[in-house]
Amino acid sequence: MSMDLKDRCIVVTGGATGIGRSAATELAARGASLAIWDIDGAAAEAVSATLRAAGSPCVGLGVDVSSASQVADAMRCSVEFLGRVDGAFNNAGIGVPTLPFDQVDESDFDRIVAVNLKGVWLCMKAQVRHMREIDGGSIVNNASVSGLVALAGQGAYTATKHGVVGLSKTAAVEGAASNIRVNAICPGAVRTPLLRHLEQAGISEAALAAMSPQNRIADPLEIAQAVAWLLSKQSSFVTGVALPIDGGWSAQ
Numbered sequence: 001m002s003m004d005l006k007d008r009c010i011v012v013t014g015g016a017t018g019i020g021r022s023a024a025t026e027l028a029a030r031g032a033s034l035a036i037w038d039i040d041g042a043a044a045e046a047v048s049a050t051l052r053a054a055g056s057p058c059v060g061l062g063v064d065v066s067s068a069s070q071v072a073d074a075m076r077c078s079v080e081f082l083g084r085v086d087g088a089f090n091n092a093g094i095g096v097p098t099l100p101f102d103q104v105d106e107s108d109f110d111r112i113v114a115v116n117l118k119g120v121w122l123c124m125k126a127q128v129r130h131m132r133e134i135d136g137g138s139i140v141n142n143a144s145v146s147g148l149v150a151l152a153g154q155g156a157y158t159a160t161k162h163g164v165v166g167l168s169k170t171a172a173v174e175g176a177a178s179n180i181r182v183n184a185i186c187p188g189a190v191r192t193p194l195l196r197h198l199e200q201a202g203i204s205e206a207a208l209a210a211m212s213p214q215n216r217i218a219d220p221l222e223i224a225q226a227v228a229w230l231l232s233k234q235s236s237f238v239t240g241v242a243l244p245i246d247g248g249w250s251a252q
């Protein structure tokens with residue numbers, strides 16, 4: 001087992017399931033200590049308990065990333081538990097029903113912006129302020145292939161993910177002098193509960209797979225391994241990148 005994240009103290013948001021849970025498991029296997037933040041605090045703590053039982057220091061916290069006060073409290077608790085936070089995977093995100101952008105409910109639009117974009121901003125704000133005091137760190141934000149190209153019927157989601165890419169690049173430029181690296185990842189379709197929004201809209205698994213030249217849906221571990229590399233010192237000269245992990249979808 002590679003221990004390239006030994007002694008690293010990392011926050012994973014949305015870590016109770018899907019890509020976040022897979023990333024938390026991979027980061028812990030590589031030696032990291034973790035704070036798992038999720039709106040479902042009980043599920044975050046259940047993942048933490050599993051990782052603790054396997055020998056990794058880990059705490060699960062109930063946090064809505066769209067709430068400034070909850071993010072500030074979670075950051076305080078995480079630093080208290082871990083001693084410091086020198087890595088973060090800002091992954092929490094939601095989907096909305098698949099509709100032409102002009103038919104999306106205002107409340108759905110506001111909620112997705114609050115979680116997917118404002119949530120990343122709030123988390124990064126707390127993390128960067130702390131990392132400046134401890135001589136740096138590495139942040140990975142989960143955007144999407146929808147942060148790079150349009151996906152019809154996903155206008156609100158696509159807007160938030162383009163926003164995450166822009167915010168990540170800006171934070172990378174601003175953070176470089178403080179030894180803070182910031183990158184975004186842009187996954188294509190990944191087998192997680194989030195895909196149900198597309199499936200409910202009648203977009204089949206085969207149609208989703210066909211979006212990428214590899215003609216398949218990713219396993220969450222394929223995303224987790226890229227996250228682990230971006231959080232490790234092995235990617236020390238990589239910052240401000242929006243990395244497609246999409247089987248070639250955005251290359252077309």
Ligand SMILES: NC(=O)c1ccc[n+]([C@@H]2O[C@H](COP(=O)([O-])OP(=O)(O)OC[C@H]3O[C@@H](n4cnc5c(N)ncnc54)[C@H](O)[C@@H]3O)[C@@H](O)[C@H]2O)c1
Nearest residue numbers: 014016017018019039064065092093144189190192193194
């Ligand atoms: N699944 C895909 O195909 C895919 C592709 C590209 C990008 N993504 C992105 O990956 C990220 C994770 O998606 P996933 O597929 O694992 O989804 P998921 O629904 O399986 O997991 C999302 C997690 O985030 C948590 N969460 C939701 N709202 C939250 C909030 N306000 N505060 C804190 N936690 C919250 C959920 O409880 C859940 O544990 C999202 O940002 C998503 O946009 C997913």
